[in-house]
Structure formats: structure tokens, C-alpha cells
Amino acid sequence: MSNNNTSNILLQLLLFFLGSGAELDDGGELQTLLTIKRDWGSPAALSSWKVRNSSSFSHCNWAGIGCRNGQVTSLSFHNFQIANLIPASICSLKNLKYLDLSFNNLTGEFPTALYSCSALQFLDLSNNEFTGKLPEHVDKLSLGMQHLNLSSNSFIGDLPSAIGRFSKLKSLVLDSNNFNGTYQGAAIGGLVELEMLTLAYNPFKASLIPNEFGKLTKLTYLWLS
Numbered sequence: 001m002s003n004n005n006t007s008n009i010l011l012q013l014l015l016f017f018l019g020s021g022a023e024l025d026d027g028g029e030l031q032t033l034l035t036i037k038r039d040w041g042s043p044a045a046l047s048s049w050k051v052r053n054s055s056s057f058s059h060c061n062w063a064g065i066g067c068r069n070g071q072v073t074s075l076s077f078h079n080f081q082i083a084n085l086i087p088a089s090i091c092s093l094k095n096l097k098y099l100d101l102s103f104n105n106l107t108g109e110f111p112t113a114l115y116s117c118s119a120l121q122f123l124d125l126s127n128n129e130f131t132g133k134l135p136e137h138v139d140k141l142s143l144g145m146q147h148l149n150l151s152s153n154s155f156i157g158d159l160p161s162a163i164g165r166f167s168k169l170k171s172l173v174l175d176s177n178n179f180n181g182t183y184q185g186a187a188i189g190g191l192v193e194l195e196m197l198t199l200a201y202n203p204f205k206a207s208l209i210p211n212e213f214g215k216l217t218k219l220t221y222l223w224l225s
Contacts, residue, residue, distance in 0.1 A: 029072055030059045032092045039087035045080035066098065074098035078124075081105060091116035098122040102149070105129060110155070115140040124149040126173065133157035139165040149173040151198065156180055161187045171196035175223060178203065185210030192216065198223040 030051065037046045048063045060067035066074030072093045083105040090096070096117055102124045109132035114120065120142040130153040139162035141148075146168050155177040163172070164187030172191065174183075175198040183204050188197065189212020197216070200223045209224070216222075 029093065032089065033059050033062070033065070033072070035089045035092070036087055039089050040082065041084045043080065043082050043084070045077070045082065068095075071095040074100075074122075076100045077104065079103040083107070086111040086113055088113040088116065090114070091118075093117075095119055100124045101128070103127040107131070110134055110138070112140070118142055119144070121145060121168075122147040125153065126150065127152040129153065130155060134160055134163075136160045136162060138162050141166075144168055146193075147171045150177070152176040154178050159183045159188075163187055164190045166191065167193065169194055173198045175200040175202065177201075181205060182207070186212045189213050189215050192218070194219055196221040200225045 033049060034051075037049045040046070045063065049059070052058065057067060057070040059065060060070065060072070064075055064077050064080065065072060066076065073095050074097065075090070075093075076098070078100050079102070081104060082101070085108055086101070086106065090099070091114065097119050099114070099117070099120060099122065103126070106125070106128040108130065110130060111125070112135060114123070121144050123141070123145065124147070126149045130150075133156055134150075138160055143166060145166045147170060148166065149171070151173045152175075156179060158181030159174065159179060161184045163184060167190075169191050170193055172188070172194060173196065179202040181204070183199055183202075185207070188194075189210055192215055194216050195218050197219060198221075
């Protein structure tokens with residue numbers, strides 16, 4: 001066999017394996033989504049999550065899925081009537097930046113399973129039935145977080161000072177809970193990228209508006225009633 005023929009065969013094999021790798025990556029995310037559906041108890045809102053054909057990235061057309069360059073970057077499950085605990089398998093989607101679980105029936109304490117979603121920038125858990133205290137180590141969420149909405153739940157206690165470690169936060173929405181401790185004004189005052197802050201409708205311990213809020217020069221919306 002000539003050197004040219006050998007080179008051509010090797011090149012074809014290389015291209016084949018590279019192509020196979022792309023398909024495996026695609027199939028990997030598809031299988032991850034099917035695992036999420038199963039771990040969540042196969043809710044009715046995800047009934048469209050089925051393998052119907054062999055076309056690449058077909059899962060990007062499933063309900064609630066958003067993709068960029070064929071990779072899942074967002075899950076938007078607003079008002080999907082999901083009730084079970086948030087499965088840890090969600091964080092197997094390594095490019096997941098946007099997660100909206102608002103207006104569902106999610107219960108239990110703050111979902112620490114989301115600590116492994118390392119790329120997350122937007123998290124909306126509002127209008128659910130979460131209870132208990134926010135964990136002291138809430139900063140184990142992605143520190144790239146820009147939008148955090150925990151409003152309209154039943155969280156209690158103090159707001160942990162670790163909230164001040166989300167230096168890229170643009171919106172922090174905590175209104176309409178049962179927070180009955182302190183709200184860590186100095187920590188919040190260090191979030192200098194904040195554009196929106198809501199602490200309203202919580203029985204926080206009485207205190208003066210902290211001087212540190214004066215550092216929030218990008219703030220355009222502040223709700224403290």
C-alpha cells in the first residue's frame with residue numbers, strides 16, 4: 001500500500017472518529033435530559049421529551065429547552081406544575097446558564113443540588129413553596145450569578161452574609177418571604193453591580209437603612225416596603 005493511500009485512510013478514520021465524538025456529545029446531552037425527566041418523576045409538562053428521530057440536537061426543540069451552538073444553555077420551566085425535588089442531574093448540563101423554575105409547586109429547603117451548576121448566571125425559584133433558612137454556604141452557587149430571584153416562598157431566618165460574595169449580581173429579589181432575622185446590609189452594600197434589590201414583605205428585624213446601600217450606585221429599582 002502506498003504512503004498516500006495510507007495517509008488517506010488514516011485521515012478518513014480520524015474524521016470518522018471526530019464525527020462520532022460529536023454525535024456522542026450530542027447524545028450525551030440528550031441522555032442527560034432524559035435522566036432529568038426520569039429523576040423528576042416524568043411530569044406531564046415534559047411529556048414532549050421523547051426521541052422521535054435521529055437528527056442532531058433534536059432535543060433543542062423540546063419544551064423548555066434553549067440551546068446555543070447545539071449545547072443546552074437554558075431550562076425555562078415557568079408554571080410547568082412541577083412538584084418533586086430538583087434533581088442533581090440538572091447540573092450535568094455543563095453549559096447551563098439560565099434556569100427558571102418559577103411558579104411551580106417545588107417544596108423543601110433551598111436546593112443545594114444546584115451548587116454543582118458551575119456556569120449558572122440566572123436562577124429564578126420564585127413563587128414556589130420552599131421553606132427553612134438559606135444555607136450559610138449559599139455562595140457555593142456559581143459566583144458568576146447575575147440574577148437571583150427567591151421571592152414568594154417561605155424562607156425564614158437571617159439572610160446569610162455569604163450573599164455578598166456574588167460580586168456580579170445585577171438583581172437580588174428576596175421579597176415576599178418570611179425572613180425574620182437580619183438582612184446583612186453591609187454584605188448587600190458590597191454588591192456594587194446591583195441594579196435591582198427587593199427586600200419587601202419580610203418581617204426582618206428592625207434596623208436603619210445601612211449606609212453601605214449608598215455604594216449601590218447602579219441601582220434603578222429598590223423595594224423595601
